[in-house]
Amino acid sequence: MRSQAIAIPRLIESRYDALSDLPRSLKAHGFKRILFLVGAGIEELFEQKMQPLLSDETLEVVGPIVLEELAVEKLTPIAYGFDEMDVILAMGGGKAIDSGKFVSFLRAVPFISIPTSISNDGFASSGASLYVNGKRKSVKALMPYGVIADLSILSTAPERFYYSGLGDVVSKITANYDWQFEVNHGIGQVDQYALLTAKKSVNSVVRLPFSYIREGLFIKEVVDSLIMSGISMEVAGHSAPASGSEHLISHAMDSIVPGKYLHGVQVGIATYIMALVQEHRVERVRTFLTDTGFFAHAKSLSISKKIVKRAIQAAPNVKPNRYTTIHLAENPKKAIELLTTDAILNDILAE
Known part of the structure; x- marks a missing residue:
């Protein structure tokens, strides 16, 4: 052993x-x-x-x-x-x-x-x-x-940082799916303890009843979730437990519009897109990002569909050594189509 x-x-x-x-x-x-x-x-x-x-x-x-x-x-x-x-x-x-x-x-x-x-x-x-x-x-x-x-x-930090943190928390849903997707295609292996820790990190927050994102208990759960996320990567020895196709899209956005938007906001939008592509826990992601006000915040930033489209197209080349769902040949096209066919994406992203 x-x-x-x-x-x-x-x-x-x-x-x-x-x-x-x-x-x-x-x-x-x-x-x-x-x-x-x-x-x-x-x-x-x-x-x-x-x-x-x-x-x-x-x-x-x-x-x-x-x-x-x-x-x-x-x-x-x-x-x-x-x-x-x-x-x-x-x-x-x-x-x-x-x-x-x-x-x-x-x-x-x-x-x-x-x-x-x-x-x-x-x-x-x-x-x-x-x-x-x-x-x-x-x-x-x-x-x-x-x-x-x-x-x-x-609890007194600017609200935009909260939304960024929430986007990073929920991204573990699509990241965990991508990690298993890679293994199913013969690439690497899943460390089950790291996966368990990553899943617990996100589920502890997205399943938590709340009325306001600045509630003490909610903030504490978000903090604890992000700590567990960091630990899951340390256990695995790489970032796969916490970073999948949604992070690749965000990294691609960084190269297109460096520093313009917070990392977690980019990741949160990309998580929703990839949850739709993966057909995995879509309702959970949609409900969480709606109820927390994340989508409303994202809309206020007027992020261009053109930028997101370019990021999706570039995402598979960000880490060519990985094989997430965005690396599957037909999926970038599916993701891009969602920018206009999905009601939420069509609403929160600018033309």
Whole structure:
């Protein structure tokens, strides 16, 4: 029987005012010397929330160091510019978290993620998207040792980040289908524990009764879902449990209109398209994206059908080593036809 070592978070706090206990948590895990990185624009929030940490004389805190750029060339000097540290913390959005994971990877010290928004599962995964020689690339980083999700912060994040996170959550439905689809066509194998974790991550949210997406319980379930998604990829050793044809369409959109729309919003729209193509859990996806207000938000962005069409056409070439449902010869055409024949897509996408 083959065994494998996997890195999963050992410290997970997902509740209101979680940061108030940060000094105690750090000391309980044996961390004394701390390098603190923060995303640009949240310095005031850092000062407000980190006073218990900064005033604890038993801890040695270096920082905060404000992260201005995502370039590997800028992050490397930060990684090696300080004496030995026990742990590196990063507070902010996806850019700050990805930067922190990479700096921790370079220094080979534990990393603790403190997200200020939940726009995707990056705050709980080992991957990082950074600029290398001016080009955005996925680079190796460190799986977080800990995730501190303070709901009092996340509940006040701009709504667009919520919708992005919801799009990333629901995408596991089509991604899981694609993973099994690949295996059925003789490519790779499914790690059943990783698949179970990924399925639980999405079902815990899409089956949850709610009346408002800023409800405490709903936010907590979304956070926990994204953490489980990150863990499922770590268990599998690749991104298939959380990324399928819907992500390929989103990646293609990134190359067409770089940075114009949030990743999770693109993924959410593509998930609905691919659920229709797969004929898999369509009603569940449709109901969730309607009831949460995701579709209404997507409509407000006036995303062009032409852009989505181009992204669908380009998607199979984004990762030619994979074989998802969008790689099947007839499916890009089916997906494109849906842009005008499906009532919801026809409504939310601009001409």
